[in-house]
Amino acid sequence: MKALANKFLFALLALCSLATSALAADFLIQDGDRVVFLGDSITEQRLYTTYIEAYALTRHPQWKLWFRNVGWGGDTSWLRQRSHPDEAKLFAADEATQEQMVETAVTHGLERDVLPLKPTFVTVKFGMNDHSYVAFREDIFKAYVRSQTEIAKVLESHNARVAFLTPQPIEDKRPDPDQDVRNQSLRRFSDGLKEVTTKENATFVDQFDPYMAMLLRERPNNPNGFVGGGDAVHPGPIGHTVMAWAILKGLGATPLVSRFDIDAPAHKSNSEACRVENLQVSGGKVSFESQDEALPMPIDPRAEAALKLAPILQDLDRYELRITGLPAGNYELSIDGEAVGKTTGEELAQGWNLANQPSPITKQAQRVLDLVFRKNNLYFNRWRNVQLYVFPDWARSPETEARRTAELSKLDLQIAQAEAEIESARKPVPHRFEVKPAGQ
Numbered sequence: 397m398k399a400l401a402n403k404f405l406f407a408l409l410a411l412c413s414l415a416t417s418a419l420a421a422d423f424l425i426q427d428g429d430r431v432v433f434l435g436d437s438i439t440e441q442r443l444y445t446t447y448i449e450a451y452a453l454t455r456h457p458q459w460k461l462w463f464r465n466v467g468w469g470g471d472t473s474w475l476r477q478r479s480h481p482d483e484a485k486l487f488a489a490d491e492a493t494q495e496q497m498v499e500t501a502v503t504h505g506l507e508r509d510v511l512p513l514k515p516t517f518v519t520v521k522f523g524m525n526d527h528s529y530v531a532f533r534e535d536i537f538k539a540y541v542r543s544q545t546e547i548a549k550v551l552e553s554h555n556a557r558v559a560f561l562t563p564q565p566i567e568d569k570r571p572d573p574d575q576d577v578r579n580q581s582l583r584r585f586s587d588g589l590k591e592v593t594t595k596e597n598a599t600f601v602d603q604f605d606p607y608m609a610m611l612l613r614e615r616p617n618n619p620n621g622f623v624g625g626g627d628a629v630h631p632g633p634i635g636h637t638v639m640a641w642a643i644l645k646g647l648g649a650t651p652l653v654s655r656f657d658i659d660a661p662a663h664k665s666n667s668e669a670c671r672v673e674n675l676q677v678s679g680g681k682v683s684f685e686s687q688d689e690a691l692p693m694p695i696d697p698r699a700e701a702a703l704k705l706a707p708i709l710q711d712l713d714r715y716e717l718r719i720t721g722l723p724a725g726n727y728e729l730s731i732d733g734e735a736v737g738k739t740t741g742e743e744l745a746q747g748w749n750l751a752n753q754p755s756p757i758t759k760q761a762q763r764v765l766d767l768v769f770r771k772n773n774l775y776f777n778r779w780r781n782v783q784l785y786v787f788p789d790w791a792r793s794p795e796t797e798a799r800r801t802a803e804l805s806k807l808d809l810q811i812a813q814a815e816a817e818i819e820s821a822r823k824p825v826p827h828r829f830e831v832k833p834a835g836q
Contacts, residue, residue, distance in 0.1 A: 422648040424559060424599060425452050425517055427459040432466060432513050432556075434547075435521035438564075438629070439467025442772045443636035444643065445519075447696065449772075450765045451644055451712065454691040455653070457822045462815075465772055466509045466779065473522040473543035474498055475505030487535040494542060502546040509779075515556045519601075519643070520547055523563035523585045524629060532581040541588045548596035559599035559647060562586035564607040564639055568628050569620060573611045601646030603639050610638060610705050623705070637695065637702035644712055653715040653751060654688045656829070660721040680723055681832040688824040692751040692758055694765035703752065713751040719744045719831060726834035731755045731827050738834060756827060764821045771814035778807040 425431060431452075433445040442465055449463045471477040474486065479501035486497050510518065526540045527533075544560060551558050563586070565579045573579055586604045593600035607624075614623045622628065624635020631639065654670035660682055665672040667686075675684040693713045695703065703709060717729070722741040729736040729748075736755045739748055752758065782803050787796050 422650060423452075423456075424557070424647040425461070427456065427461075429517045430462045430464075430513065430515050432464050432510055432515040432518045433521070434510060434518055435467040435561075436471040436525050437467065437469030438524060438631075439465060439521050440469050440776075441467070441630060441636065442769070442776065443631075443633055443696075444639040446765070446768050446772055447637060447640035447693075448519075448644060448647075450761075450768050451640070451649060451693045453768065453818065453822045454693055454761050454764055455649075457690060457824060463768075463772075464513050464515075464775055466513075467521075468509075470525055471522070472526045473520075473540050473547065474501045474526075475543075476501070478505035478509060486539050487533075494539060498539070498542050498546050502543060502550060506547070506550050510551070511554055515551070515554075517557045517559070518551050519559045519561055520544070521561040521563065523582060523589070524566075527578065527581045527585055529566075529578055530581070531577040532584050537585060537588060540585055541592055544589060544592045545596060548592065548598050552596070552598070557599070558596075559601055560589050560593050561601045561643055561646075562589055562604040564603050564624075564631065564635070565611060566628050567611055567622050567624060567631070567635075569622075571615055571619070573615065574608060579608070599647070601643050603642035603646070606642040606706070607635075607638060614705065633696045633699035634702045634705070637699040637708065638706050641702075641706050641708045641712060649712055651711055651714045653690050653692050653713060655714070655716045655747075656684075656686065656718065657716075658682060658684070658719045660719055662721070680725075680727075681830070681836070682719055682722070683828065683830040685826060685828050687826045688757075691761040691764065691822060691824055694758070694761040695752050696765065697762075709749055709751050714749055715751040715757070716747045716749055717744065717829070717831075718747040721745075722831075723833075727831050728834050728836075729753075730830045731757065733828075733830075744831070757824075760821065760825070764818060767814060767818045767821055771811060771818060774807060774811050774814060778804065778811065782807060 433439050439445060445465045445467070452461055468477045474481055476483065481497050481501045486494060489497060522544070523540070526536065528536055548558050563582050565573055565582060566576060567573060568576060570576065582604060586602065590600045611623055622631070624638065625632025626635060652669060655668040656670060656672060657666045658675065660677045663675060663677050665675055665684070669690060670686050670688045673685045676682070692715045722744060724741050726738060726740055727744060728738050734756055736750070737753050782800060785800070
């Protein structure tokens, strides 16, 4: 009987794993991907990109994933910070000349900053600087469309899948951000980007509309501040968390972390993406041991307010405990002996999302987020401050290049160590849950 029970358990776990894999197949980031984030200063902030990376790493801890951020403040789709084309000539050029200028600029920038990383998946986020912070200009728009098209062609020719992200709107302190001529221009740039992705068979991700909807809804409640934090162009962690939510949804990210579904009177569990063992029910107390397949997506503590601005936990971060059949009353949950929170029997029967409750599990996820921030800061320093540092002519020598090589090697080692820590930290570990009547 025991052998038969074990066979049944293994079959059940296999079915759960297949169901989870089917959901994971919807996510455009896949096992084995080398992901590069390309963009301007909003990408360089290393916020929305880090949140996306943390989601992928915690949701799919068995996947081999690799991420790099090459955002550059002030950059545009024609990669002006990397290639420095003459923009006046670019905008005024005839079609053939403009195409040649764009090809030269985009190829140079990608060959230096992106292609050496051997990406298999690239997100591209331009538009904020491209539109020049003015009412819509057709000449700039044409250069933007041509440049985004060229980025798609170059990356796809190197076997990289591409997702183009619209910019988010500008958030000035006005009651009608949708009437700002700059946002009206960004809206048209976003529409043009959608056409590019259709022609180039790339992925289009709209974060402009969901972010604008948030601004219009929240502006009356916050007339004198920035809803997303930061400034009018560069949101803080709150706005970047909303951006990450919109982008992840656009990339096909799924909500389920795991689900504990327990029938207390029947002493049975029917869980998903986790394993429940040693289930015990007595006197209104429920305890069990669990092993999850994933960790919850960590929420930056600086961005807690974002959870009230968008259905982030509902859409991306469902770590659910559901216990039916308990007597009415108040209950306390502890995990590994650590108090997590209080709820009612009715709420437990409906399902309690623990994804952002303080617990040993969310602490582990937060450690992953902290390590990802550290790794990304190390890479930014390596790339921008060492690899691309330009010595003045009088200082160039074999000795200075030797120092650069040594510093690159040191930083590469630190990045590798950080990635090894991330790899260890993102693996779920067993936990013991206990739900008991409050005050016992």
